[in-house]
Amino acid sequence: MQNKNLPNGTRDEFGPQAQIKETIQNKLLSGFKNRGFQKLTTPVIEYSDVFKPLNPDDYRPYQMLDEQGETLVLRPDLTLPVARVMSATGLNLPVKWYYGGDVFRLKKRLSGSYNQLSQAGIEIVGYEGVRAEWECLSVALSECQRLGIPNVTLQLSEAGFVDAVISQLAIPQPTRESLKQALYAKDLSDYNRLCQPLVETEFSEFLREWPWLFGSFDQVMEVVKTLPDNESLKRMIHDLTTTQQFVNNQFPNYRVTVDLSIPSPQVYYTGMVFRGFTEQSADYLFSGGRYDDLLTNFQQVKVPAVGLAFEIDALVQRVPVPESGPQTLIYFDDEQWPQAEQLLHKLGNATLCLTHNFEAAKRLAASTNSKLLDLTKRR
Numbered sequence: 001m002q003n004k005n006l007p008n009g010t011r012d013e014f015g016p017q018a019q020i021k022e023t024i025q026n027k028l029l030s031g032f033k034n035r036g037f038q039k040l041t042t043p044v045i046e047y048s049d050v051f052k053p054l055n056p057d058d059y060r061p062y063q064m065l066d067e068q069g070e071t072l073v074l075r076p077d078l079t080l081p082v083a084r085v086m087s088a089t090g091l092n093l094p095v096k097w098y099y100g101g102d103v104f105r106l107k108k109r110l111s112g113s114y115n116q117l118s119q120a121g122i123e124i125v126g127y128e129g130v131r132a133e134w135e136c137l138s139v140a141l142s143e144c145q146r147l148g149i150p151n152v153t154l155q156l157s158e159a160g161f162v163d164a165v166i167s168q169l170a171i172p173q174p175t176r177e178s179l180k181q182a183l184y185a186k187d188l189s190d191y192n193r194l195c196q197p198l199v200e201t202e203f204s205e206f207l208r209e210w211p212w213l214f215g216s217f218d219q220v221m222e223v224v225k226t227l228p229d230n231e232s233l234k235r236m237i238h239d240l241t242t243t244q245q246f247v248n249n250q251f252p253n254y255r256v257t258v259d260l261s262i263p264s265p266q267v268y269y270t271g272m273v274f275r276g277f278t279e280q281s282a283d284y285l286f287s288g289g290r291y292d293d294l295l296t297n298f299q300q301v302k303v304p305a306v307g308l309a310f311e312i313d314a315l316v317q318r319v320p321v322p323e324s325g326p327q328t329l330i331y332f333d334d335e336q337w338p339q340a341e342q343l344l345h346k347l348g349n350a351t352l353c354l355t356h357n358f359e360a361a362k363r364l365a366a367s368t369n370s371k372l373l374d375l376t377k378r379r
């Protein structure tokens with residue numbers, strides 16, 4: 001007997017939801033193309049080594065073996081394959097890629113989340129300056145605008161910030177690591193205990209506020225100002241500030257927040273990180289960042305890169321469902337096929353009725369809530 005159940009974390013998609021999803025995917029891909037990005041398609045199956053940089057707890061891949069016994073995986077991420085392509089082909093830089101496809105991430109049973117997620121994204125490879133981040137954000141926010149998603153909040157962050165601060169604290173390495181974990185987990189009792197030896201230092205004011213270092217840009221920057229001078233921190237803050245100004249000028253309707261107390265969403269990010277949210281839900285619409293070291297996993301040379309991916313399944317929940325009204329069912333004789341076809345294209349939201357007789361056509365129209373249009377003139 002055939003098993004009719006689906007594997008854990010997968011689903012069938014049909015009806016209006018599936019159609020909206022297709023519309024969103026097509027809109028995003030054509031938006032990327034119209035902005036001068038080049039299409040890149042990579043296989044769904046890759047060698048597992050490609051994904052070595054990912055944290056195995058968050059990105060447990062589906063695995064299989066090829067005929068030589070090499071471990072293959074269903075790709076859990078779409079950025080690492082781009083890095084593989086870049087290092088394998090030696091293409092000229094800079095380059096702007098776009099792609100669409102599914103990623104597969106094995107989640108715990110009963111976690112309620114899906115293991116197959118659809119993404120559409122861009123990767124800008126070969127530009128060092130913050131203008132590459134601005135291009136990514138322009139794509140992210142203008143596409144949200146085009147899709148008609150209201151009240152998007154852009155959250156900025158910086159993958160190197162936590163380590164840059166912690167490395168300046170006069171505490172032993174294992175304590176630094178514990179402090180970082182306590183900060184990320186918002187475990188305040190542990191955090192305060194670990195900060196105890198630092199209360200008399202120039203970091204004390206900052207450390208008191210750090211677990212709450214998220215929200216309004218200006219408020220966060222007030223706290224950051226209390227930190228002692230440091231070149232790498234200055235550069236990060238400068239880039240975040242100019243980026244916030246850029247977004248405020250280009251997209252005055254979007255709220256920009258900043259969070260300097262969270263872990264980087266991807267281990268491979270090395271610089272600015274950005275995510276888009278709406279008020280109704282905690283899952284994000286897009287996520288991206290700078291990853292200047294990723295190509296060194298595949299080659300010796302360091303290459304600057306920034307990218308982002310839209311989470312199509314999250315977008316589907318936010319995009320308003322268009323009111324389409326009932327579909328028209330066109331009933332016709334075999335020899336009327338050309339005429340029926342013409343009408344089909346003229347009407348839109350119509351479909352050919354393939355029943356053998358008018359009675360069956362009527363039953364079909366009733367059961368599908370369709371308008372029946374009879375092209376035969378016999379009745």
Ligand SMILES: N[C@@H](Cc1c[nH]c[nH+]1)C(=O)O
Nearest residue numbers: 079287288289307308309
């Ligand atoms: N691959 C990242 C998104 C991204 C694209 N480029 C850079 N980051 C993710 O799935 O979260």
